Each structure stands twice: as structure tokens, then as C-alpha cells.
Amino acid sequence: MKNAPTDSITILQDLIRCRSVTPAEGGALRVLENLLSSHGFVCHRLIFKEEGTADVENLFARIGTGGPHLCFAGHTDVVPPGEEVDWTHPPFAAEIADGFLYGRGAVDMKGPVAAFATAAIDHLKSGGRTRGSISLLITGDEEGPAINGTVKVLQWMRDNGHLPDHCIVGEPSSADKLGDTIKIGRRGSLSFAVTVDGRQGHAAYPHKADNPIPKIARFISTISSASLDDGTDHFDPSTLAVTSVDVGNPATNVIPARAVAKFNIRFNPTHGFDSLRQWVNERIAETKAELGGIWSVASSEGAEAFITEPGAFVGQVQDAIEQETGLLPKLSTSGGTSDARFIKDYCPVLEFGPTNATIHQTDERISVAELKATQAVYSRILEAYFNRPPQ
Numbered sequence: 001m002k003n004a005p006t007d008s009i010t011i012l013q014d015l016i017r018c019r020s021v022t023p024a025e026g027g028a029l030r031v032l033e034n035l036l037s038s039h040g041f042v043c044h045r046l047i048f049k050e051e052g053t054a055d056v057e058n059l060f061a062r063i064g065t066g067g068p069h070l071c072f073a074g075h076t077d078v079v080p081p082g083e084e085v086d087w088t089h090p091p092f093a094a095e096i097a098d099g100f101l102y103g104r105g106a107v108d109m110k111g112p113v114a115a116f117a118t119a120a121i122d123h124l125k126s127g128g129r130t131r132g133s134i135s136l137l138i139t140g141d142e143e144g145p146a147i148n149g150t151v152k153v154l155q156w157m158r159d160n161g162h163l164p165d166h167c168i169v170g171e172p173s174s175a176d177k178l179g180d181t182i183k184i185g186r187r188g189s190l191s192f193a194v195t196v197d198g199r200q201g202h203a204a205y206p207h208k209a210d211n212p213i214p215k216i217a218r219f220i221s222t223i224s225s226a227s228l229d230d231g232t233d234h235f236d237p238s239t240l241a242v243t244s245v246d247v248g249n250p251a252t253n254v255i256p257a258r259a260v261a262k263f264n265i266r267f268n269p270t271h272g273f274d275s276l277r278q279w280v281n282e283r284i285a286e287t288k289a290e291l292g293g294i295w296s297v298a299s300s301e302g303a304e305a306f307i308t309e310p311g312a313f314v315g316q317v318q319d320a321i322e323q324e325t326g327l328l329p330k331l332s333t334s335g336g337t338s339d340a341r342f343i344k345d346y347c348p349v350l351e352f353g354p355t356n357a358t359i360h361q362t363d364e365r366i367s368v369a370e371l372k373a374t375q376a377v378y379s380r381i382l383e384a385y386f387n388r389p390p391q
Contacts, residue, residue, distance in 0.1 A: 008118035013094035016103035028076035048148035056148035064133030068389035071164035075142035112170030119378035172356035179325035183351035189302030235268030312390035320380035
């Protein structure tokens, strides 16, 4: 029947059965393209490549041409399943057992993609969108290097007049129960490698060498005990984690010539890349003034911190979640990075999706009830958004 509800369970099973391990498309985008185009969405398959990287297929689908324009962003690429024999149910079989649908990507994030696609189609069938546009930005490069995915699709959307007014990323944001958390921002990430060069020598004659280890140890102690800030209203205090210390020395009677410490800083909006580089350089200067040595530093930028300030859009999503689940979601900025870090440069963005207990794990799964409930929340968001577009 034309107006019969769309089945998110079947859609999710079709998606999971596609072996779309990054960067392979595996047929998942074709499943979505066929589904969405059959319900009036205009679909664009976008393939991007860069020298030294794999070609990545992406999908942008939109229905409507005017505003307000709500976009759902997600990905159909998945991480490798590991040893498939360790799975209770095969990772690409999409089997249902004891009320759970098993498979790689069930939660991260083919489940949310299936739930939103279903909600959007049913919303259109019911005549809910009388104006404006609904779109889906689906990448195949979120779990990979994120070079040929969302960032380039957004540029294409800008150049072709498809930028949305607001965006929801379907990351599995819920912690313990569906609806307990939405993410309105993310911490930034900046990694460092600090090197101290000394002079190699015999351990029996330390005065003839210049040992870099005490110097790097003092530096590590300094940065590890430092407080970067006290946090903000929506962000915890920034953190610093030492991830590696290496002197490249297998011998016990040789003082090494070099020591390298690597560390990562996850920071809130009180900092930026430049201010953190300055902070690290100041700590290096302090240690060098005390202990000497030849110091060098390299850094690698991950993502800047960002936040979508609470307002009409965030409140509308909170209300929809509370109406469906009975929970008023916490506004969070925790966790790692997501493609929201690219979208925030174009429009307000937040993340909402199912519970994240099994993401990237063996036996990744979502309960059928939670999948349906996620779909129901997305349906409420669509209804509210097009009835009362947030300003």
C-alpha cells in the first residue's frame, strides 16, 4: 500500500548486509539511493578522491527546494568486524535474536540512518511537510581519514545551493537509555611530539654523556600535573594525556641520545590551536632553562572545539525526545570527534542517536524496540521542525 509505514528494520537489515567497511561502499549507498529516489528525493552520488587516498562514494539526497531546510547527516561506512568467528551472529548477516538486530553498523551508524530515512519517508507520506526541504548527507568516509567524505560533500552543497538551515548528525549519543543525551558540541583535539636531543654515552660514565631522559621526565611531570582551565558551562576542564615515551634504546648500559614524548590535548573553547602551542612552548622553555638540552616540537591538528549554543533548535529537539521517551536529555560535549566538526562551519548542528554501548565491538547490536523508538523521535523532530521552524 502506498501510504503503509516504511519498515526501518528491513532497511537496516539491507544496509548491514552490505560489507561497507571503510572505504568500500559495499552497496549501502545504492540501497539508500533506490529507497529515497522512489519517494521523491533527488539523489546525487558524489565520488571524491585525492592523490594517495582511496576513492570515496557519498550520497546527497534532498526533497524540496526552499526553506526551512533540515539535513540529517550520517555514514554507512563501518569499522572492520575483527575475527568474524568471535561473533555470536555473523557481522553482516543482520540476524534478529532475542529482540536484538545484530551486525556491524547496527548502532554506528546504519541504525540511525535507517531510522531517519524511515521517519522522513513516513513524514512525507502523511503530508507533514508542506514547505521547506529535507535532506540526507550520507558519507562513506567517516570511519576513515575523513578527507573525501563530509567535508567535500559540504563544499559541493555550498557551491550548488544546498546548504541546510539546521543539521542533525545521527551519532549514537545516548549513554544508558535512548534520549538521555544529545551532543551540542565537541572538544578540540591537538597532538604533540616533543623531542629532546642529548649525547649518547656509557652508563658507567654518565658525566661524559648528556642524558635526555631526566629532561623529558621533568617535562612530562610538569605538563601532566598542570591545569589547563576550569571548564565552561557546557564543557569539562580540558585534559592532557601522555600517550608515548620512547628513547629507542634496547641496551641497559647505554645512555640514549634522544627521548621523545607524545601527548594529546582535548580542549574546550577557551583554547585554540595557537594558544595551546604557545602553552607547550612555554613549558618547554621552563624545563630547558632548568635542565638544558636541545628541544624540538611538532604538532598535529585534529579538530577545533565548537558548540551549538542552546536555543530554539536545541530546545525543539529536546522537547521531541522528552515527549517520546519521557527523558529530558542532558546537553553534552563529551567524547571524541565526529563529522559535526565540519558541519558546524555551515549551520547549527547537534548529534542525537541510540545508545552507544556496543559500537565498534564484537556483537554490535540494537534492540528492535530502540530502533523503532529512535525512528519515532526523529518523526517528532520532523513534525515540530516543519510546523514551527526554529529561528
